[in-house]
Amino acid sequence: MRSVALFGVLSTFIWLPDAIAVKSHDFKTCSQSGFCRRGRALAARAEETTSWNSPYSIDPSSLIFSPDEALVSAAVKSSLYPDIKFSLELRIHEDGVVRVLMDEIDGLKQRYNEAADWALVSDPRLSKTINWTTGKKDLRAVYGDKKDIELVVQYDPLRVTLLRNKKEQIVLNGRGLLHMEHFRTETAKETSEEVASEEGGEGQEVLQVENVRAWFEGDTEDAYWSESFSSWTDSKPKGPESLSLDITFPNHGHVYGIPQHATNLSLPSTTGESPSYSDPFRLYNADVFEYLASSPMSLYGSIPVMHAHSADSTVGLFNAVGSETWIDISYPSEKSTQTHWISESGIMDISLLPGPTPEDVFAQYARLTGTTALPPHWSLGYHQCRWNYVSSEDVRTVQKRFDEEDMPVDVFWLDIEYAQDHKYFIWEPKTFPDPVEMTNDVAANARKMVVIVDPHLKRTSDYPVYQEASDFGLLVKPNSGEGEYEGWCWSGSSSWIDHFNPASWDWWISKFKTTKLDSGFSWIQSTEDVHIWNDMNEPSIFNGPEITMQKDTIHYGGWEHRDIHNINGMLFHNNTAAAVRERGDIPKRPFVLTRSFFAGSQRISAMWTGDNLGTWEHMAVGIKMVLANNIAGMAFAGSDVGGFFGNPEPEMLIRWYQVGIFSPFFRAHAHIDTKRREPFLLDEPYKSIVRDLLRLRYTMLPIWYTAFRENSVTGLPIVRPHYVVFPKDSTGFDIDDQFFIGSSGILVKPVTEKEQTEVTVYLPEDQVYYDYFTQQIYRGTNKGKHITVPAELHQVPVFIRGGSILPTRERPRRSSPLMKYDPFTLRVALSKSGTARGELYLDDGITYSHQQGELVWREFAAEQPSRKTTRITNRDLASSKPDTAVDGVDLVKYDPKNAFAKDIAEVRVEKVVVLGLSSKPGSVKVDGKGTELRWEYIPGAAASEKKDGAAASVLIIKDPKVLVTEEWAIVIS
Numbered sequence: 001m002r003s004v005a006l007f008g009v010l011s012t013f014i015w016l017p018d019a020i021a022v023k024s025h026d027f028k029t030c031s032q033s034g035f036c037r038r039g040r041a042l043a044a045r046a047e048e049t050t051s052w053n054s055p056y057s058i059d060p061s062s063l064i065f066s067p068d069e070a071l072v073s074a075a076v077k078s079s080l081y082p083d084i085k086f087s088l089e090l091r092i093h094e095d096g097v098v099r100v101l102m103d104e105i106d107g108l109k110q111r112y113n114e115a116a117d118w119a120l121v122s123d124p125r126l127s128k129t130i131n132w133t134t135g136k137k138d139l140r141a142v143y144g145d146k147k148d149i150e151l152v153v154q155y156d157p158l159r160v161t162l163l164r165n166k167k168e169q170i171v172l173n174g175r176g177l178l179h180m181e182h183f184r185t186e187t188a189k190e191t192s193e194e195v196a197s198e199e200g201g202e203g204q205e206v207l208q209v210e211n212v213r214a215w216f217e218g219d220t221e222d223a224y225w226s227e228s229f230s231s232w233t234d235s236k237p238k239g240p241e242s243l244s245l246d247i248t249f250p251n252h253g254h255v256y257g258i259p260q261h262a263t264n265l266s267l268p269s270t271t272g273e274s275p276s277y278s279d280p281f282r283l284y285n286a287d288v289f290e291y292l293a294s295s296p297m298s299l300y301g302s303i304p305v306m307h308a309h310s311a312d313s314t315v316g317l318f319n320a321v322g323s324e325t326w327i328d329i330s331y332p333s334e335k336s337t338q339t340h341w342i343s344e345s346g347i348m349d350i351s352l353l354p355g356p357t358p359e360d361v362f363a364q365y366a367r368l369t370g371t372t373a374l375p376p377h378w379s380l381g382y383h384q385c386r387w388n389y390v391s392s393e394d395v396r397t398v399q400k401r402f403d404e405e406d407m408p409v410d411v412f413w414l415d416i417e418y419a420q421d422h423k424y425f426i427w428e429p430k431t432f433p434d435p436v437e438m439t440n441d442v443a444a445n446a447r448k449m450v451v452i453v454d455p456h457l458k459r460t461s462d463y464p465v466y467q468e469a470s471d472f473g474l475l476v477k478p479n480s481g482e483g484e485y486e487g488w489c490w491s492g493s494s495s496w497i498d499h500f501n502p503a504s505w506d507w508w509i510s511k512f513k514t515t516k517l518d519s520g521f522s523w524i525q526s527t528e529d530v531h532i533w534n535d536m537n538e539p540s541i542f543n544g545p546e547i548t549m550q551k552d553t554i555h556y557g558g559w560e561h562r563d564i565h566n567i568n569g570m571l572f573h574n575n576t577a578a579a580v581r582e583r584g585d586i587p588k589r590p591f592v593l594t595r596s597f598f599a600g601s602q603r604i605s606a607m608w609t610g611d612n613l614g615t616w617e618h619m620a621v622g623i624k625m626v627l628a629n630n631i632a633g634m635a636f637a638g639s640d641v642g643g644f645f646g647n648p649e650p651e652m653l654i655r656w657y658q659v660g661i662f663s664p665f666f667r668a669h670a671h672i673d674t675k676r677r678e679p680f681l682l683d684e685p686y687k688s689i690v691r692d693l694l695r696l697r698y699t700m701l702p703i704w705y706t707a708f709r710e711n712s713v714t715g716l717p718i719v720r721p722h723y724v725v726f727p728k729d730s731t732g733f734d735i736d737d738q739f740f741i742g743s744s745g746i747l748v749k750p751v752t753e754k755e756q757t758e759v760t761v762y763l764p765e766d767q768v769y770y771d772y773f774t775q776q777i778y779r780g781t782n783k784g785k786h787i788t789v790p791a792e793l794h795q796v797p798v799f800i801r802g803g804s805i806l807p808t809r810e811r812p813r814r815s816s817p818l819m820k821y822d823p824f825t826l827r828v829a830l831s832k833s834g835t836a837r838g839e840l841y842l843d844d845g846i847t848y849s850h851q852q853g854e855l856v857w858r859e860f861a862a863e864q865p866s867r868k869t870t871r872i873t874n875r876d877l878a879s880s881k882p883d884t885a886v887d888g889v890d891l892v893k894y895d896p897k898n899a900f901a902k903d904i905a906e907v908r909v910e911k912v913v914v915l916g917l918s919s920k921p922g923s924v925k926v927d928g929k930g931t932e933l934r935w936e937y938i939p940g941a942a943a944s945e946k947k948d949g950a951a952a953s954v955l956i957i958k959d960p961k962v963l964v965t966e967e968w969a970i971v972i973s
């Protein structure tokens, strides 16, 4: 969070509550960034020249194949610089992913080549079935289970094309914009110019080469050796080293991903008409004050992964680059997409994800960078935050008010003001004299605290955390490579730990120990009920260029900040998560919220969309941003309910809670200058509306947790946009204001506009959808159909897709751990053909015992063995899918009688609600038992009927006395 930004020591920005003003001048446009300017100029020259040819080519005689041929390398040269050597390497993974690496070899310097080391979860397994065919013009491999994928590597000019069924899916350098700027010395050009003017015939040739170089690279050394922005100068000791590459999807008309931007899910063109999209999408982790609600500007995190989609196929690409990157997107036709990626430094390391379905792309990306680790279960509950709860008494009072109003909440948060002089870990003794007792009071209601720990360390010898980091030499260094980099942040003059230095890891972990260490600081004033919020880790530096660190500061290994900027925030939250996991006697799942993130962050932490504004536009774009993060693997995502800035009126606050309860991460937060807005402060009827919404979130926790399990194994998003669920329905490709939750069958369309009383909802298929609250049926069609449904302030449109079974827990509790032994309700929403299925996943929610098979994973199914009979069954899914993993770990040790299953053995299903039966049953019994169950039937429409708005028939089976962990069948006949 950031509001009152101190620029140096002198000037102070005061935040004006009514001014919505991104400080655009704080951040570079492409034309203010040397390498982006060069990259765009290259593209413009290519556009103007019909005979444009990429100067890069492969020397076929240099091809070297690994014994199993999954890996092939080649020498690449540029006709403009015949003496400069480049290498290309292609690796084909077992799952068909193609990784393309290119680097300059034997250059004057080394390009940064470690981005993938941080992003990848493990070394990908290479294919064993590749046979290359070496031709005169190209190199080809046909592979895949159906031999439908073909990879073509053209020699001259260098071009890589991935095809499926002979149709081009992804083309690299098809437009000839590839440019890997080689390392050079500052005087090189002058020398050749001298040669050109002094000598005769030979000079002419040099001149020609110069002209050709100018044609390709431009005729000025634009910002090669240093670059200024505002009052800052970037010294660029390595000179130009940018990488430009065009990536074309000739048969895909939509691209998604590359979070984080406040924009539509289907990414707008950056080369078209829209004046607000005149710059490329930028990936450069930045603390953007009052960011715009629709813009290609960079925000706090960067995930360079993109999906390209058409009704035919979905493909993806992952660009493992940690430096600043700009991406131009254009749509030459409705059915094709061109992109141009321009990065400041680093090798080329691009993985082509062949799909062909969204599920395949998610799995391919998950194999590369991992999936979300199952979070602690309580972290799916409601988080109450504010800058700031000002004292431990304040925290106790807020907790008391929630309890008095019977509003569930799991976590109370403390922002920076808990820390004395913003020295994180050190409680301000005047206001928080008893932090352990305060935490224990919160924990007494089975709740947690989350406390902020930012990366800036106050440079003062009375701050042991700074002093130790300084003594051990763990801090980022200034461009001289000596001493400690210094900048300004909340804590005034500050330094930053270099988490790229492995020596910092164990040390940082030790700071979170809740017991005394032999030497050094540890956090004895905390308990295992305190979890952590890592903010400002872009890093945000108030007096730095673009509010961040100078690019020429030096990290471990001698790399410049320029090389690793977008990865930096991930290492900080990774080490924090390790610290929280390892601080006690047994490892427990950490909860760490991070603002800055990179590819791979999903393995470790949750994210939120930063300092949003209390406006309707921000509420709406928050949904799109959470969807985009889910596409890019960063599934545990949410945006601040209420908006960080501003004072939302009750209507807006309620609509925002309706968005929040349907986000994977659900937190309310507010700026220090805002009025208090905890839900218990609302007047009626607003207060009761929010209470009901909070309870609805808690009711649905089993659905969320089950979706998290699936994501942790498959990488499938927790909130899913239409194109993911219905990849062939082109009407859905632009839809980003309604979405599905996991595989549960829940479809939500939050209201994000003022004074709405109804909304339209798109139904993408010929299936019945049930209103979650009223049980009214709506029937879609194969061509898709829009329906209009009421959406008064207390109503949020939620539908159950016919064919789903939802497990819920309907007893209101103060916090989620108190629901552990609560009974379940099953909502059986019959499909138009009378069937349904659903899943329920449970484990202890705290430890890693689920990785030892201590879990319960059930499948509920409804079938119609005959026209008059419906059977609802419960069976063990974990033992029927022995090859399935949970949280990345194979269930080899799974035993249906495991300790967790025994612990919840008594948990029963207290109610089964069947929607859409075609007639009143004659009898409802548990299979194998003679006694009739208690039930009630409310006549209404059958699932197969097409009467939009008609109430479905409802059968309520009361206390069937069946257990969650047991096999059973309920027979309705």
Ligand SMILES: *[C@@H]1O[C@H](CO)[C@@H](O)[C@H](O)[C@H]1NC(C)=O
Pocket: 128, 129, 130, 131
């Ligand atoms: C690849 O070629 C080798 C030798 O020609 C052959 O033995 C092998 O079966 C081929 N493999 C595949 C997957 O086609």
Ligand SMILES: *[C@@H]1O[C@H](CO)[C@@H](O)[C@H](O)[C@H]1NC(C)=O
Pocket: 264, 268, 269, 274, 277, 294, 734
């Ligand atoms: C974003 O999507 C909306 C709705 O589809 C559309 O009206 C708008 O023009 C899009 N914005 C941009 C910048 O393309």
Ligand SMILES: *[C@@H]1O[C@H](CO)[C@@H](O)[C@H](O)[C@H]1NC(C)=O
Pocket: 118, 119, 505, 570, 571, 574, 575, 578, 600
């Ligand atoms: C996370 O930290 C562990 C050590 O605790 C380290 O092995 C791993 O490489 C780190 N990963 C990232 C992405 O920082």
